Amino acid sequence: MPVLVVGADDRVRAVNTALVDILGGELVGKHYISALRQPAVVESITTLRGGGPASNVRYSSRDGAKDTTYRVTISAAGDDIVLSFEDLTASEDAGKMRRDFVANVSHELRTPLTALMGFIETLGGAARNDADARDRFLAIMAHEASRMTRLVDDLLSLSRVEEDERVRPREHVDLSALLGSVIKGLEPQAQEAGVTVILDAAETTEMVPGDAGQLVQVFTNLIENGIKYGAQGKRLNVTVHPSGTDLRLRSKAIQISVADKGEGIASHHIARLTERFYRVDSHRSREVGGTGLGLAIVKHIVNRHRGRLQIESELGQGTTVSVFLPI
Ligand SMILES: Nc1ncnc2c1ncn2[C@@H]1O[C@H](COP(=O)(O)OP(=O)(O)O)[C@@H](O)[C@H]1O
Ligand SMILES: [Mg+2]
Numbered sequence: 227m228p229v230l231v232v233g234a235d236d237r238v239r240a241v242n243t244a245l246v247d248i249l250g251g252e253l254v255g256k257h258y259i260s261a262l263r264q265p266a267v268v269e270s271i272t273t274l275r276g277g278g279p280a281s282n283v284r285y286s287s288r289d290g291a292k293d294t295t296y297r298v299t300i301s302a303a304g305d306d307i308v309l310s311f312e313d314l315t316a317s318e319d320a321g322k323m324r325r326d327f328v329a330n331v332s333h334e335l336r337t338p339l340t341a342l343m344g345f346i347e348t349l350g351g352a353a354r355n356d357a358d359a360r361d362r363f364l365a366i367m368a369h370e371a372s373r374m375t376r377l378v379d380d381l382l383s384l385s386r387v388e389e390d391e392r393v394r395p396r397e398h399v400d401l402s403a404l405l406g407s408v409i410k411g412l413e414p415q416a417q418e419a420g421v422t423v424i425l426d427a428a429e430t431t432e433m434v435p436g437d438a439g440q441l442v443q444v445f446t447n448l449i450e451n452g453i454k455y456g457a458q459g460k461r462l463n464v465t466v467h468p469s470g471t472d473l474r475l476r477s478k479a480i481q482i483s484v485a486d487k488g489e490g491i492a493s494h495h496i497a498r499l500t501e502r503f504y505r506v507d508s509h510r511s512r513e514v515g516g517t518g519l520g521l522a523i524v525k526h527i528v529n530r531h532r533g534r535l536q537i538e539s540e541l542g543q544g545t546t547v548s549v550f551l552p553i
Contacts, residue, residue, distance in 0.1 A: 227310055228296075232258045232271060234305035248287050248294070248311065258307075270300045271307055285311065330503045334377055334517070338370035373515065380519040383443065384502070387526040395437035395531060401466055401482065402427035404438060408445045409464065412453065419457040423449065427466040434480055434551050440527045447520040448484040448547050454514045456486025459544055469553055474534060477552045487544040496537050500525040524549075 228248055233239035238253045238261050245253075253261045259268050266283040274280065280301035287294050295318065296311040345363045353359040402425070409416075409423050416423050445464075452462040463485045472479035491499070491506060498504045503518040505511040511518055528535045531551050539545040 227312060229311070230261075230309045231303075232307040232309070236275075239306065245311065248296075262309075267298055267300070267309070270298075271309075274300060274302055274307055284314075327502060331377075331381065334503070335374060337512075338373050341370045342367055373512070376515065377517050377519075380517045380523065384519055384523050384526070387440070387523055387530065391526055391530045393530070395435060395440070397436065397438060398433040399436040399438045399441055401432075401434050401441075401480070402430050404441055405445055405464055405466070405482070408442055408449060412446065412449055415450065416453050416462070419453050421453050421457050421460060421462050423453070423462045423464060425464045427464075429468045430466040430480070432469060432480065432553055434553050436531055436551060437527075440530070444524050444527050444549060445482070445484070447524050448549075451520065451547070452484050452486040452488070452545070454516070456488025456545060458489060459487025462486050472534075472550050472552070475532070475550060475552055479533065479550045479552045481548050481550050483546050483548040485544065485546040490541040490543050490545055491537075491539040492541055493539075496539060499537060500535070 228245035229242050230238060230245050230249075230253070231240040236258055238256050238258060241249070241253055249261070258271055262268055262271075264285055267285055270281045270283050280299070283298050283300065285296045285298045287296070295314045297314055299310050299312070301308055345367050349360060349363055353363065405425055405427060409425055412423070449462065449464060456462060463483075465483050465485070467481040467483065469478055469480040471477070472481075495504075495506050499506075500521045502522045504521075505516065505518045508518065525535055528549055528551075533549060533551040536548045536550070537545070538548075
């Protein structure tokens with residue numbers, strides 16, 4: 227924590243290296259007014275000198291393009307005055323993220339809810355005795371309700387995944403068996419979309435340290451995305467590559483890739499895909515039952531496994547998403 231001490235002669239008596247990082251060097255010996263400059267800070271020191279109480283003030287520093295806000299605690303220690311600077315940026319960013327998240331969740335829930343309310347009203351009134359309309363509306367209502375269920379399920383799994391992200395999984399998982407069963411489970415969806423899923427895990431015999439349930443979630447989402455958004459390519463290749471040294475992870479790792487030949491993703495979207503609720507086309511995502519949380523969940527799970535996620539895509543060529551897991 228950056229700290230600065232003003233001596234009895236009102237000059238800066240000492241600073242630590244963390245403080246030099248934010249205010250620069252050569253402060254020692256300067257009068258506190260010229261060293262600190264910001265009126266709120268100067269005023270608090272003057273108050274303290276005049277026998278007033280210790281206080282907290284905000285202090286903003288501008289370092290290149292980045293604004294940093296500190297809470298400065300100003301208190302007396304004998305004849306000295308001690309200023310300690312606490313960086314508020316991280317907690318303010320976290321606060322903003324939390325507010326954005328709540329706003330997003332509310333928005334996502336509001337749409338299906340509004341639809342449901344509308345149909346309930348119509349069924350109670352105008353369409354009360356219209357059997358055809360009733361059936362049609364009930365089907366739409368069931369669809370909206372299942373959308374809300376999916377959203378709540380994804381929110382719960384996101385919070386669960388975040389909770390145990392620090393604890394590395396201890397089980398060992400047979401990847402090719404796991405992938406085989408995930409693909410089998412998605413078979414109806416693939417058939418409906420006209421996609422053939424091809425698993426190539428021929429050379430894999432290794433057991434990978436991992437959490438089987440969570441890895442099922444990872445590959446279900448990636449393969450489902452490939453089916454939903456890459457359908458026009460007709461084929462989806464799921465490949466387990468022979469393990470090798472991964473330079474980025476600095477360890478031996480196994481790479482599992484899910485590759486489609488679909489429409490691809492424009493490069494400016496790629497870095498943001500793992501953000502919560504980020505979609506290239508939210509209308510389309512909702513239409514195919516997406517919540518926009520899938521890749522956020524995937525990323526947390528891969529982090530928990532100390533692995534990494536790589537998304538490569540080219541418009542019109544297709545998308546390859548790879549998971550690297552250390553073994
Ligand atoms: N294989 C893919 N091809 C094209 N776009 C994709 C692919 N996978 C993911 N995306 C894009 O990334 C977005 C985020 O994916 P995800 O977090 O799984 O959300 P969801 O599937 O619920 O929409 C999708 O809405 C889609 O726009
Ligand atoms: Mg998805």
